[in-house]
Amino acid sequence: MLQLNDIFVSYGMIAALKGVSLEVRQGEIVALIGANGAGKSTTLMSISGVSGLTTGSIRYGDRLISGMPPHEIVALGISQVPEGRRILPRMTVRENLEMGAFLRDKDQLVPDMDRVFAMFPALADRSGQLGGTLSGGEQQMLAIGRALMSRPKLLLLDEPSLGLAPIIVSRIFKIIEEINGQGTTILLVEQNAKAALRLATRAYVMESGRVVMQGPASELASDPGIKKAYLGE
Amino acid sequence: MSESRITVTRCLSFLAVPLWAGALAFPFAGPWRAVQVVLVILAGVALWGLLKTDTASRIVEAVIYKASGLRATATSVLSRTRSPLFLSLFVVLLFVIPFFQNDYYRDVLTLTGMYAVLALGLNIMVGQTGLLNLGYVAFYAIGAYSYAILSTRFGLNFWPGLVVGAASSAFMALLIGLSTLRLRGDYFAIVTLGLGEITRIVLNNSDAITGGPNGISRIGRPSIGGTVLSTPLDFYYLILVIAIITVFAMNRLMVSRIGRAWIAIREDEIAAEAMGVNTFRLKLLAFVVASAWAGLVGVFFAAKMAFVSPESFTFFESVMILCMVVLGGMGSIPGIILGAFLLVTLPEVFRDFADYRMLGFGVALVLMMVFRPQGLLGTAKNSK
Numbered sequence: 287m288l289q290l291n292d293i294f295v296s297y298g299m300i301a302a303l304k305g306v307s308l309e310v311r312q313g314e315i316v317a318l319i320g321a322n323g324a325g326k327s328t329t330l331m332s333i334s335g336v337s338g339l340t341t342g343s344i345r346y347g348d349r350l351i352s353g354m355p356p357h358e359i360v361a362l363g364i365s366q367v368p369e370g371r372r373i374l375p376r377m378t379v380r381e382n383l384e385m386g387a388f389l390r391d392k393d394q395l396v397p398d399m400d401r402v403f404a405m406f407p408a409l410a411d412r413s414g415q416l417g418g419t420l421s422g423g424e425q426q427m428l429a430i431g432r433a434l435m436s437r438p439k440l441l442l443l444d445e446p447s448l449g450l451a452p453i454i455v456s457r458i459f460k461i462i463e464e465i466n467g468q469g470t471t472i473l474l475v476e477q478n479a480k481a482a483l484r485l486a487t488r489a490y491v492m493e494s495g496r497v498v499m500q501g502p503a504s505e506l507a508s509d510p511g512i513k514k515a516y517l518g519e
Numbered sequence: 520m521s522e523s524r525i526t527v528t529r530c531l532s533f534l535a536v537p538l539w540a541g542a543l544a545f546p547f548a549g550p551w552r553a554v555q556v557v558l559v560i561l562a563g564v565a566l567w568g569l570l571k572t573d574t575a576s577r578i579v580e581a582v583i584y585k586a587s588g589l590r591a592t593a594t595s596v597l598s599r600t601r602s603p604l605f606l607s608l609f610v611v612l613l614f615v616i617p618f619f620q621n622d623y624y625r626d627v628l629t630l631t632g633m634y635a636v637l638a639l640g641l642n643i644m645v646g647q648t649g650l651l652n653l654g655y656v657a658f659y660a661i662g663a664y665s666y667a668i669l670s671t672r673f674g675l676n677f678w679p680g681l682v683v684g685a686a687s688s689a690f691m692a693l694l695i696g697l698s699t700l701r702l703r704g705d706y707f708a709i710v711t712l713g714l715g716e717i718t719r720i721v722l723n724n725s726d727a728i729t730g731g732p733n734g735i736s737r738i739g740r741p742s743i744g745g746t747v748l749s750t751p752l753d754f755y756y757l758i759l760v761i762a763i764i765t766v767f768a769m770n771r772l773m774v775s776r777i778g779r780a781w782i783a784i785r786e787d788e789i790a791a792e793a794m795g796v797n798t799f800r801l802k803l804l805a806f807v808v809a810s811a812w813a814g815l816v817g818v819f820f821a822a823k824m825a826f827v828s829p830e831s832f833t834f835f836e837s838v839m840i841l842c843m844v845v846l847g848g849m850g851s852i853p854g855i856i857l858g859a860f861l862l863v864t865l866p867e868v869f870r871d872f873a874d875y876r877m878l879g880f881g882v883a884l885v886l887m888m889v890f891r892p893q894g895l896l897g898t899a900k901n902s903k
Contacts, residue, residue: 376782376786
């Protein structure tokens with residue numbers, strides 16, 4: 287479904303990605319784990335077209351999407367939940383969700399809105415409240431809901447557990463599983479390697495701009511090196 | 520250091536500021552003025568010191584509490600401005616009011632209307648999209664000069680002139696925007712600052728086309744069916760109609776899909792991008808629309824004065840218009856009209872204190888930033 291072919295990205299003189307190749311197949315949950323600064327977020331940003339590639343290519347289905355502007359990539363059905371949630375603080379929950387469906391016809395949003403509200407009842411209660419007044423967990427839910435409003439075929443999640451209480455994290459992960467069950471393919475970037483590996487079908491481990499390991503998530507979870515470096519065992 | 524010595528040094532430092540200001544004023548204003556400056560600032564410092572004592576701060580708190588009551592009234596006024604009855608009454612009042620006044624007041628009101636339209640135009644960029652424009656006056660000047668040149672050389676009529684003026688400003692914005700809108704935040708503001716100055720200097724030095732510092736005079740007046748509009752009353756009604764159309768257009772724009780996208784860009788540009796908003800194109804659109812409005816008012820200005828010269832288009836004008844947007848409340852139409860009204864009429868009312876106008880502006884803006892950053896009538900939701 288999605289293929290990254292040896293991509294390089296640099297910010298000024300600093301090379302953030304040094305030849306990353308990975309693949310996401312239809313219906314999978316793929317986890318991308320690694321330490322701070324390994325290039326996980328940059329990988330997502332380059333998939334959604336916000337960061338440009340120096341070399342390499344990204345294919346989505348049979349289309350070449352590297353070099354496309356972000357709005358065209360969203361239109362193809364790739365939607366991102368950015369790191370740090372990035373909800374629109376001075377717009378209401380409902381308006382935030384409507385913005386998520388910016389590229390779609392406004393008259394057809396009701397079923398999607400209902401679906402998001404069913405998934406996150408807390409948001410339904412607060413639909414008229416300004417996004418900035420929500421708690422961290424609710425904001426994360428709003429960010430995920432907003433991304434779902436564009437009816438993505440591929441959902442890119444960047445650190446959905448960042449700064450949240452363990453109980454909220456497990457709820458968010460359950461919902462990610464649910465979204466996947468409803469037919470959306472997921473690429474998940476996480477620092478919480480343990481939870482990510484439990485959820486994912488396959489996983490990639492990144493280190494300073496390169497993929498250093500890959501394989502089925504269960505295999506990686508039992509790998510002694512990974513255990514030592516990322517799982518704290 | 521002992522208690523008393525601390526008090527002494529503090530007193531000295533309080534004295535230092537007024538004395539320093541007096542010393543600065545002396546060579547320019549003479550001894551008498553310098554003493555006045557010292558006394559005024561000393562009084563200010565003393566008042567400040569007094570306010571910092573416990574009782575005083577409690578009183579100030581009480582006053583602010585009262586003022587927040589005022590705030591509540593302001594909000595309710597704001598919500599009332601949305602009711603159709605209030606709106607139509609207000610518009611009728613605007614149509615009737617100049618009959619009871621002399622030409623001086625009509626001119627002041629016309630000026631208010633002009634600046635209100637300019638500020639509403641700028642609001643699209645600053646209030647709605649979050650793009651700071653420090654050279655808005657450039658587009659005002661381009662509109663005014665386009666009409667001035669075409670009217671005096673080719674006898675262009677006012678009504679097509681309005682369209683041509685707006686279009687030439689919009690075209691200029693398109694050119695500038697295409698090349699510079701990829702810059703983010705402050706860098707773009709610096710570009711516009713430069714643009715404002717460059718435009719004025721070019722106008723000042725292109726003698727052959729713009730008449731240089733002498734400007735262009737005998738610009739054609741607008742006419743309706745053979746009647747030439749020339750009295751202050753005529754121009755009042757003309758700008759009133761333009762302002763009403765502007766308010767209507769802005770209102771539609773703000774609630775449209777485009778308006779939403781603009782707000783999203785202001786709130787978080789990267790998030791907007793990730794949601795599929797074509798941020799570059801929408802920022803360009805905001806720039807072009809805002810500039811077209813400035814061009815339109817420029818044509819009106821040229822026709823009203825029948826004369827344009829570069830000194831009407833200084834950086835100070837850009838700052839004034841920006842202040843109107845900020846003071847009134849970014850993103851709030853009634854707020855911006857109020858801002859324009861205050862910033863045009865207050866200097867007229869306080870003409871005797873014209874020397875201290877800048878000082879007053881500065882203090883007012885600082886106070887606004889501290890106590891009401893969202894502007895007089897801006898709601899928390901609409902403002903940044």
